[in-house]
Amino acid sequence: MRSHLLNDTTAEQYRRSVTEGVERVAAKIAATDRPFTGVSVDALAPRIDAIDLDEPLHDTTAVLDELEEVYLRDAVYFHHPRYLAHLNCPVVIPAVLGEAVLSAVNSSLDTWDQSAGGTLIERKLIDWTTARIGLGPAADGVFTSGGTQSNLQALLLAREEAKTENLAELRIFASEVSHFSVKKSAKLLGLGPDAVVSVPVDNNKRMQTVALAHELERCKEAGLTPMAVVATAGTTDFGSIDPLPEIAELCMRYGTWMHVDAAYGCGLLASVKYRDRIDGIERADSVTVDYHKSFFQPVSSSAVLVRDAATLRHATYHAEYLNPRRMVQERIPNQVDKSLQTTRRFDALKLWMTLRTMGADGIGQLFDEVCDLTVEGWHLLAADPRFDVVVQPSLSTLVFRYIPAAVTDPAEIDRANLYARKALFASGDAVVAGTKVGARHYLKFTLLNPETTTDDIAAVLDLIAGHAEQYLGESLDHAS
Ligand SMILES: Cc1ncc(COP(=O)(O)O)c(C=O)c1O
Numbered sequence: 001m002r003s004h005l006l007n008d009t010t011a012e013q014y015r016r017s018v019t020e021g022v023e024r025v026a027a028k029i030a031a032t033d034r035p036f037t038g039v040s041v042d043a044l045a046p047r048i049d050a051i052d053l054d055e056p057l058h059d060t061t062a063v064l065d066e067l068e069e070v071y072l073r074d075a076v077y078f079h080h081p082r083y084l085a086h087l088n089c090p091v092v093i094p095a096v097l098g099e100a101v102l103s104a105v106n107s108s109l110d111t112w113d114q115s116a117g118g119t120l121i122e123r124k125l126i127d128w129t130t131a132r133i134g135l136g137p138a139a140d141g142v143f144t145s146g147g148t149q150s151n152l153q154a155l156l157l158a159r160e161e162a163k164t165e166n167l168a169e170l171r172i173f174a175s176e177v178s179h180f181s182v183k184k185s186a187k188l189l190g191l192g193p194d195a196v197v198s199v200p201v202d203n204n205k206r207m208q209t210v211a212l213a214h215e216l217e218r219c220k221e222a223g224l225t226p227m228a229v230v231a232t233a234g235t236t237d238f239g240s241i242d243p244l245p246e247i248a249e250l251c252m253r254y255g256t257w258m259h260v261d262a263a264y265g266c267g268l269l270a271s272v273k274y275r276d277r278i279d280g281i282e283r284a285d286s287v288t289v290d291y292h293k294s295f296f297q298p299v300s301s302s303a304v305l306v307r308d309a310a311t312l313r314h315a316t317y318h319a320e321y322l323n324p325r326r327m328v329q330e331r332i333p334n335q336v337d338k339s340l341q342t343t344r345r346f347d348a349l350k351l352w353m354t355l356r357t358m359g360a361d362g363i364g365q366l367f368d369e370v371c372d373l374t375v376e377g378w379h380l381l382a383a384d385p386r387f388d389v390v391v392q393p394s395l396s397t398l399v400f401r402y403i404p405a406a407v408t409d410p411a412e413i414d415r416a417n418l419y420a421r422k423a424l425f426a427s428g429d430a431v432v433a434g435t436k437v438g439a440r441h442y443l444k445f446t447l448l449n450p451e452t453t454t455d456d457i458a459a460v461l462d463l464i465a466g467h468a469e470q471y472l473g474e475s476l477d478h479a480s
Pocket of ligand 1: 146264
């Protein structure tokens with residue numbers, strides 16, 4: 001069994017095994033003609049159930065053959081131009097190379113004595129990101145597992161910086177279309193059930209600052225404490241960007257922590273054309289960025305950044321076995337002092353390899369391309385009487401709904417759209433997402449693939465219309 005341990009004696013086997021795996025995946029990716037096979041849970045589950053984990057195959061080729069059956073064949077492939085669903089980007093090759101390196105070396109970024117250069121690379125990328133944001137000389141941050149954890153950590157710091165210890169008094173203000181991780185964080189942080197105040201949005205799905213000012217004032221008058229305002233720079237559904245400068249003004253006036261959730265919009269930090277859309281982000285106390293959404297990085301790759309490095313102390317614990325307090329005096333850089341995690345992947349390496357190979361402009365150009373494509377998609381939808389499209393894009397999502405001329409019942413239109421999404425998924429021809437706007441069901445494209453064309457968008461719209469019409473035809477037959 002020792003032959004499976006990666007060490008000086010098995011380097012050749014490591015090379016062979018990994019090359020075999022890479023060749024399988026490369027062949028798979030080259031041959032994928034649809035984003036999904038449309039496999040059902042019922043069809044796939046028995047294949048996985050049938051595998052006896054106590055009966056190993058011992059042989060890499062046999063294991064890869066089996067993996068083909070239970071995973072590779074039916075995986076959802078984000079690199080395909082007709083994968084248009086969630087905030088999953090196709091990944092850039094330098095980052096995938098980074099992934100291969102980081103898992104083989106297996107550094108853990110909690111302490112210097114488990115990562116050495118890795119710690120410094122991560123720190124340099126944090127500095128690079130805070131400089132791009134414009135957070136100032138005292139800024140710092142740390143890589144996290146994703147936007148959910150970044151938001152949680154930012155709100156933990158905000159809670160600790162708030163001027164009361166009475167958790168029931170604390171309020172967080174976030175727009176009605178902010179990410180659900182804000183509410184989840186409030187719960188995890190022990191705040192009361194009314195802690196998150198939902199601020200209405202305007203027609204473009206941006207937080208209404210007049211409403212925010214009103215809520216902040218109400219909070220003050222009620223003797224409560226405004227703990228944080230969460231501005232979203234790229235809402236999950238609409239890509240809308242809250243008015244950051246106005247929100248920054250209000251945060252200053254009410255002495256409130258400003259967190260910018262730029263999990264999605266952070267791609268604009270590298271943008272060549274559209275960086276100004278997130279002007280005002282530099283006034284934040286903390287920022288969430290998800291490189292695994294708009295920097296074309298593999299999952300996971302995210303960071304939380306703060307204006308004042310000292311605030312990260314709220315996440316610090318010293319353990320004798322790992323990061324004793326004396327190491328701070330000895331100036332030993334232990335990233336665990338800043339993180340909610342202990343053992344932590346060297347995800348920063350992927351971004352490092354990307355920037356060293358492509359440069360920031362390379363990433364920014366890719367993101368600009370998908371933003372431009374989305375505008376073209378919006379024009380297609382706006383000109384097509386079969387569809388209602390919700391807002392003009394600020395980033396790369398389109399929310400729309402099929403509206404048949406002959407049907408007026410909104411509930412029936414809901415059902416037709418829900419059916420179309422499901423049927424499309426089952427066909428594997430394309431994958432799209434869905435959401436609700438008000439009480440109504442809509443469909444969503446998240447366009448993160450520069451290889452997607454307007455022809456792809458037009459073709460997928462035709463497929464959606466076809467499935468919806470089929471549903472409506474069948475439901476009319478049932479009714480008659
Ligand atoms: C605006 C926003 N914030 C936070 C998150 C959560 O990020 P993650 O899925 O990386 O935890 C998302 C995910 O879609 C998001 O869109």
